[in-house]
Amino acid sequence: MSFDSFELERSLAKRESSFSASLAWLIATAVLLTGCWEGTTRAVSATILATQGSARVKNESFSELLARPGLALSAGTVLQTVEAAQVDLAFLPSALTRMLGEGELTIDSLKLSEDGNETGDRILARRGAISLRAGTLFVVHRRPPGSAGTFLISTPHGTIVSNSDSLICVETSSQRLRVVSVRGSVEIVPTSGQKALSVDAGFLAETTPQTSTLMEAAGDADGQQKVTKAILAERELLALARRRQEVLAR
């Protein structure tokens, strides 16, 4: 074998190995990137399911409207209710709420992550965040099977985090935040910097700027009533949402 042919062979072998390395690198990158694929995320809007009494909504697009069933509310919308009012909302198919009495709620963000751009693509995650400045809110949060789901409720005294199936009642005012958990577990992160509280089913947590307490809901008359009302609210919300096909199938 002459020196030239030897060199040629060596260069071919080198090129072949570099091609194999590139191919391996490409495959590895593709595999790794697929592993990191979080799908496409888009903002969605909430829907008013039902109303009783007087409630108003306002955002950048429209100055002020009377809340009515079927009205879609995008991020940034503020919902204001007066005493004796009741507004049922589907923030996401996995997050239904009932706002009761005088209060104010702002939709911070509602996002869906899908496994592609098509309507029929699998939902990877449903994430919602709202702020409750004042009022009483019953929240039904269902983590969709096989996907992620988070619902955050910010209040003046702390943020409530629901990462799994839960049924809770949140009551906030300038003095305190009370959370009753009827099903599942939620976490409260107090704004005062106190230690986060985990509120399990059947428990009631109260947070003020000075203290955080946890007790059995059955040990408090108001807590007991909130459990009953939450169960009724859940049933009615699910029925309303099913009629509009805005709830996850179980």
Place this chain on the structure above:
Amino acid sequence: MRLRILGEIKLRSANALSCVSRSILILSLISILTASAAASPLPPASSAAKDEIERAVRVAGARDGEEATARQFFQAFVAVLARVKQHQLAAYVVGAINLRPDLSARIVAVAIKTAARQWETKQGALCGITRQIIEAAITANPAAVVSIVRAAVEASPESRQCVMAAAISALPGKEAEIRNAARPQSGSFAFMTLSDLDETGFFIASMSMSPANFSDLRGNADVNSPEQAPPSH
């Protein structure tokens, strides 16, 4: 020498025999104890459960469990059940029935509804817990078997077979009455039963809703799915 060996063998076999018979005796005792525990009419925690429910009833505003109105009793009972784990449910049902035997059927219905709410996605587990509730309730108040079965089936129609099997196993002598009570009721009768049970607010959800909500929804042509992009107002 041979005699000594024979003696040794006899001794060893006698020892082995006594060891085997002792083991059999111990095993029999264990199985008898297990069987009697399983057939025990009162779950061991039911007394503590009764005390807990009684405390909650006082928190609800009643002087004691016996004098509480049905509304006070169920407000307390439901709040207590929210914290209860699956394996404790039957004990709380027995505790509640011991406190208010007159409310046996509704206690069972509330417990089954609670179980269905907590474990709705686990049908197998739900049937198991339903059976435990029914067996414990009927053992605690056999006289109320018919109303217990009827209320249980109304509370969870999909658990009819589990309810019936559990009731028959708890009270085999009443099989005919149990089968009759578990039969699907006509619409009007179901409505009457539901109305009767509604004092707790747990059995009439769709009927307790404001009809205004539905007419509003039906009349609204602009259906907005929350999984649609935000509208441009």
